[in-house]
Amino acid sequence: MSKKKDLLHRVRAMERMDLADLRTEWRRLYGEPPTMRSAELLRRMLAWRVQADQLGGFDAATRRMLETGKAASPPPVHLPPGTRLARIWKGRRIEVTVTEDAVVMDGVEYGSLSELATKITGTRWNGLRFFGVRSSA
Structure with a gap:
């Protein structure tokens, strides 16, 4: 057996x-x-x-x-250059492209997805969550 x-x-x-x-x-x-x-x-x-x-x-x-008593941190997310992300925010389609050292939206470079998400929403956001790359759970 x-x-x-x-x-x-x-x-x-x-x-x-x-x-x-x-x-x-x-x-x-x-x-x-x-x-x-x-x-x-x-x-x-x-x-x-x-x-x-x-x-x-x-x-x-x-x-x-x-x-x-603490859950492990999720592994870091690496988005390779050329990755394109899109999201609808308040009726507007937002599209970004990841480059080697920035995130580009409408020809403007941002240091991170979080910086860009904060600029779009006016409040602090985790960029990965904002663009749906990482869930809140």
Whole structure:
């Protein structure tokens, strides 16, 4: 039997265990079980630990987020020269072209998408969000 099928059978077997059986299984695998009284919660914790042992636990980014309470910053976005972006803002179509060291709109160069988005809207904007390259989520 493959490791994944074995894991699936072990987790499915836990679905039929009562609280006493779950505690016995936890004790067999990990030592003294938590003192909780919820069979469902203990079942989920045990299933997760068994799967994490076999398939790996949290990735590094998730561990950091859990330890610090902060989500990882998204990777930087690099727009290669020649990239063209467009957006409709208040009924006006805005088109920009990314060059080696600037963003060009209507023949005028701007230092960044954010600088341009701020000029267009009159308020501070993240240029990548304004042009839909990066979502707010």
